[in-house]
Amino acid sequence: MIGGSPWKVQKSEFTKSGRNTAICKMKLKNLLNGMQTETVYKADDKFEMVVLEQKEVTYSYFADPMYVFVDTEFEQIEIEKDDLDAVIDYIEDGMEDVCNAVFYNDKVISIDLPNTITREIIYTEPSARGDTSGKVMKTARLKSGKEMSVSAFCEIGDFVEIDSRTGEYKSRVKR
Amino acid sequence: MTAVPQRCSIFCAIVDNFGDIGVCWRLARQLVAEYGVDVTLWVDDAALVAKFLKRAQAELCEERIEGVQIGIWSSSWEPSATESDAIISSNLLIEAFACALPETLLSALGAAARVPIWINLEYLSAESWVEDHHLLASLVSLPGRADPAQKTFFFPGFTARTGGLLRESDLLVRHTLWQREEQIERQRLLTELVPALNGSLTNDLVLVSLFTYESESLGGCLAAMAQDHVPTLCLVPEGRSLSSVQRFLELPDALRVGEAAVRGALSIAVIPFLSQDDYDRLLSLCDFNFVRGEDSFVRAQWAARPLLWHIYPQQEQAHLQKLDAFLDIQGEESQRENAPQAASSMALRQFVRLWNLGEDCQELWHHLRPQLPELREQAGKWQQHLAEMPDLAANLMRFCHTRSR
Numbered sequence: 001m002i003g004g005s006p007w008k009v010q011k012s013e014f015t016k017s018g019r020n021t022a023i024c025k026m027k028l029k030n031l032l033n034g035m036q037t038e039t040v041y042k043a044d045d046k047f048e049m050v051v052l053e054q055k056e057v058t059y060s061y062f063a064d065p066m067y068v069f070v071d072t073e074f075e076q077i078e079i080e081k082d083d084l085d086a087v088i089d090y091i092e093d094g095m096e097d098v099c100n101a102v103f104y105n106d107k108v109i110s111i112d113l114p115n116t117i118t119r120e121i122i123y124t125e126p127s128a129r130g131d132t133s134g135k136v137m138k139t140a141r142l143k144s145g146k147e148m149s150v151s152a153f154c155e156i157g158d159f160v161e162i163d164s165r166t167g168e169y170k171s172r173v174k175r
Numbered sequence: 176m177t178a179v180p181q182r183c184s185i186f187c188a189i190v191d192n193f194g195d196i197g198v199c200w201r202l203a204r205q206l207v208a209e210y211g212v213d214v215t216l217w218v219d220d221a222a223l224v225a226k227f228l229k230r231a232q233a234e235l236c237e238e239r240i241e242g243v244q245i246g247i248w249s250s251s252w253e254p255s256a257t258e259s260d261a262i263i264s265s266n267l268l269i270e271a272f273a274c275a276l277p278e279t280l281l282s283a284l285g286a287a288a289r290v291p292i293w294i295n296l297e298y299l300s301a302e303s304w305v306e307d308h309h310l311l312a313s314l315v316s317l318p319g320r321a322d323p324a325q326k327t328f329f330f331p332g333f334t335a336r337t338g339g340l341l342r343e344s345d346l347l348v349r350h351t352l353w354q355r356e357e358q359i360e361r362q363r364l365l366t367e368l369v370p371a372l373n374g375s376l377t378n379d380l381v382l383v384s385l386f387t388y389e390s391e392s393l394g395g396c397l398a399a400m401a402q403d404h405v406p407t408l409c410l411v412p413e414g415r416s417l418s419s420v421q422r423f424l425e426l427p428d429a430l431r432v433g434e435a436a437v438r439g440a441l442s443i444a445v446i447p448f449l450s451q452d453d454y455d456r457l458l459s460l461c462d463f464n465f466v467r468g469e470d471s472f473v474r475a476q477w478a479a480r481p482l483l484w485h486i487y488p489q490q491e492q493a494h495l496q497k498l499d500a501f502l503d504i505q506g507e508e509s510q511r512e513n514a515p516q517a518a519s520s521m522a523l524r525q526f527v528r529l530w531n532l533g534e535d536c537q538e539l540w541h542h543l544r545p546q547l548p549e550l551r552e553q554a555g556k557w558q559q560h561l562a563e564m565p566d567l568a569a570n571l572m573r574f575c576h577t578r579s580r
Contacts, residue, residue, distance in 0.1 A: 002314045003323030015308070018489055018497035020298045021273035023328070025308060040311040040328050042273055042295075048316070 001048040006031040006104050014043065031109045034082060053103040057111070059095050067091060069101060069111065077101050079108050087111055089146035090119060090164060113164040118173055119143070120159050127152045137169075179572045180266030180292065180579075182213045186248065188274035189220040192415075193227050193448075194487075196220075197470035199271050200227070200243070201341050201451060202296075205568045207242035209344055215244040215261065219274075229450065252277050259283040262291075267575055269294045270326070285317030290324040292578050294571070299331040299340070299469050301501040306336040310574065329571065333504050335564050340473050342566035346455070347558075350478055353459040361460050368410065368457075369444040371435055381407040381544065384461045385416050386471050387485040392530045393419040395537035401439035403544060408442045410457065412449060416465070462547050479558035481550035483527050498531055508560050509553055519546035520553055 001007070011027040022043035029036045031050075057069035057077055066078040079101075081088060090113055100112040124140035136152040140160070150160055150169045161170040183206055187199040199216055206212040218224045225232040228240060235245050246258070254262065254277075262268065263283055268291040270276060284290055295313075309330040314323035331338045353360050362376055383400070387393070397420070400407040411420055413432055420443060421429050424436050435444040449457060454471070458464050458478035466475040467485040475482040484501065486494045502524050509520050523546075526539045543550075565573070 001316070003316050004321045005323075007314075015304050016493070017300055017302055017304070018298070018487065018494045020300055020497075023308065025311065028314070037314070038311060039313055040308050041313045045313065 001050050002028075005033075006050040006052070006109075008110070010036070016043070029085075031104055050104065052109075053106075055101045055103070057099050057101045058097070059091060059099065061093070062091075067111075069099065071101070077108050079111060083109060084111055086167065087113055087164070089144055089167070090117055090142070090162070092119070092143045115164060116170065117162050117164050118159050119162060121150065121154055121156055124150065124154060124156055127155065179210045180212055180575050182215075182261075182265040183267040183269065184215050184217060184262045184265045184291075185269040185271060186217045186274055186276060187219070187271045188250075189218060189223055190272075192468065193223070194468040194470050195272055196224055196227050197451065198296075198341065201343075201470070202269075202568060202571075203243045204241050205341065205343050209568065210572055212267075213244075214242070215246050215265075217246040217248045219247070219249050221247050226448075248277065250275065250277055253279045254283070263287045265291045266579070267292050267294065267571075269296050271296045272298055282318045284324065285319040290317070290320075292575050293324060293326045294329045295326055296338075297328060297330045299473065300497050301333050301504045302497060303500070305330045305332045306334060309337050327574070329574070331567055333501070333561065339564050339567045339570045340476070340561060341568065342477060342562070346477055347562060349455065350459045353456055354479075357460060360456075364456065364460055365408075368446040369433060369435060371433060372408070372442065372444060376408075377406060379405050381405055381463070381547065382461045383407060383409045383463045383465070384457050385409050385411045385420070385465045386414070387416045387419075387465045387467045387483075388488065389415055389419050390485065390530065391419075391533035392536045394423045395535040396530075396540045397423045397438070397441060397443070399537045399540035399544075401441040403440045403541070405544075406440045406442070408444065410444055410446050410461070412446050414448065417445065462551070476554075476561060477558060479551070479555040481523060481547060481554050483523075483530055486531055488531075492532075495528075495531065498528070502527065505557060508557060517549065517553065519543075519549045522546060523550055 007028045007030055009026050010029055013025045015025065016022040023040055024043050025040045027036065027038050055071050057071050060068045060070045065080060067081065067084060069077045069079065071077060084091065097114050097117055101108050102110045102112065119142045121140045122143050125138060127138065137149040138152045139147050140150040140154060141147050148167060148169060151172060154160060154172050159173045159175050161173055162168065163170055185199050185203055187195055189195050196218060203214045203216045206214050221232050221235055224245065225235055230240065236247065259280065262280065273295055308328055309332065310327055312325040312327045315326050317324050329338045331340055358378065361382060365372055365376055400409065411417055424438065424443065426436060430436060430445045432445050432447045435442055455474055455478065458475050458480065461480055464475040464478065464480055464482045465485065466472045466482055468487050472484050484498065486498045488494055506520065506524065509517065522539065522543050526536060526543055529539060530536055
């Protein structure tokens with residue numbers, strides 16, 4: 001909690017050098033207005049922690065402009081595209097991932113996906129023969145339209161594991 | 176014309192020695208002299224500051240010293256309403272070296288209509304991460320304030336993407352004047368500092384200043400100077416270097432200010448703790464300067480003379496990374512100037528590193544001493560390279576101007 005607003009730490013990087021103060025560089029997002037900022041703090045600076053309510057939800061459907069999720073008691077939870085951030089790239093009809101809806105003051109402020117998700121490649125160029133090491137990468141498109149780098153041996157119709165926090169390709173999976 | 180802050184409050188918590196106050200005092204003086212800023216320097220150790228400024232402690236806050244008002248604070252300090260108002264009405268508030276401001280002052284800031292431009296002035300480092308962190312801000316919750324205040328981290332450094340180094344506008348001219356008639360100026364300096372040695376100055380004398388922490392490497396280095404075929408005069412200000420010097424001399428009584436001792440080709444003289452301006456002159460007139468911490472380290476670079484940096488030692492050798500970053504950045508510049516890097520600068524690098532590891536440096540000094548003229552030339556180029564960048568106070572004023580627009 002900073003200055004009356006809840007902020008989410010999206011990325012942090014610790015630095016300690018010689019006599020300099022130990023510092024932490026952080027990318028923060030204001031959970032109320034969505035503003036993002038890059039900041040730096042002394043490592044011993046203290047913050048008031050925000051207690052957020054979380055619920056398990058699954059994606060149901062898109063009713064423009066709201067994305068609708070349902071919780072385990074079949075209560076509908078609506079969230080705007082802007083509040084879905086980078087997660088929006090992995091929201092697809094029919095997805096079965098159990099997500100976390102995060103609430104502040106009874107308002108849903110974000111949806112977190114599992115760290116590892118599986119998505120289908122709907123388009124990629126045919127791979128060149130010979131390289132199966134996985135080190136050579138090429139571009140592939142997911143159902144959402146998101147384009148990402150995958151191993152060169154991946155083909156249309158393959159499923160790949162993705163780290164939802166970084167958006168990085170992890171591996172091809174068999175289904 | 177760049178609009179500059181009219182009033183500035185600098186808070187300094189003195190950890191040990193004169194390093195922290197040295198940097199803050201230089202900055203305060205420069206802001207007053209060159210930018211006409213009304214500066215109050217808040218310090219938490221009046222006795223040490225009185226010694227540093229060569230003033231009686233009781234007189235410290237009575238009147239401005241070189242245009243700077245001194246104030247006394249502590250972590251449990253409760254500023255009076257007048258003091259609080261004066262700080263809050265500053266356009267610029269500087270926390271030096273991440274010293275935490277007292278809660279009472281933070282509350283007063285929270286209640287103020289406007290929070291000054293708030294800076295955390297950090298220690299100097301040549302490490303690459305500094306460029307990424309310079310001018311990033313903390314968002315700070317202040318009591319009673321809905322919007323967070325911004326505290327900007329200001330990192331001194333050696334590149335254009337950092338806050339730069341402290342350098343008064345006339346500093347390089349002063350060095351040029353001192354060095355133009357070096358022998359005459361040296362004679363004058365030695366007459367003032369060590370009258371007992373008057374007349375002993377020869378043209379081939381190697382003049383060395385020694386301002387380090389206690390060091391295991393010093394004994395071997397002094398032994399090498401004693402064995403040399405050219406005379407060396409080592410000037411040691413009172414303080415921490417002296418205990419290691421005493422160990423080398425093995426005298427029954429400690430040397431006092433103004434006294435000297437001779438071992439072979441080496442004379443060692445103890446000089447008084449110098450004012451900042453006199454110390455600049457000493458650095459300018461020596462052939463080699465042993466310096467430590469941050470302030471003397473920066474000043475020795477402006478003096479354009481070869482130097483050994485005794486970096487502030489940390490647990491688990493954490494300081495070595497910082498040392499290497501400086502040696503690397505200096506080495507890169509030297510390489511750019513005269514590829515491949517000169518053997519003399521490689522030898523100096525090795526000397527600095529081994530000294531900071533507490534290793535024996537006797538052989539290295541033998542190897543290094545004949546290369547001092549070449550190293551002097553390189554130190555001059557390094558000084559010119561640094562002088563191409565704006566100084567720290569100028570960068571700070573530019574930042575304030577940008578923020579206040």
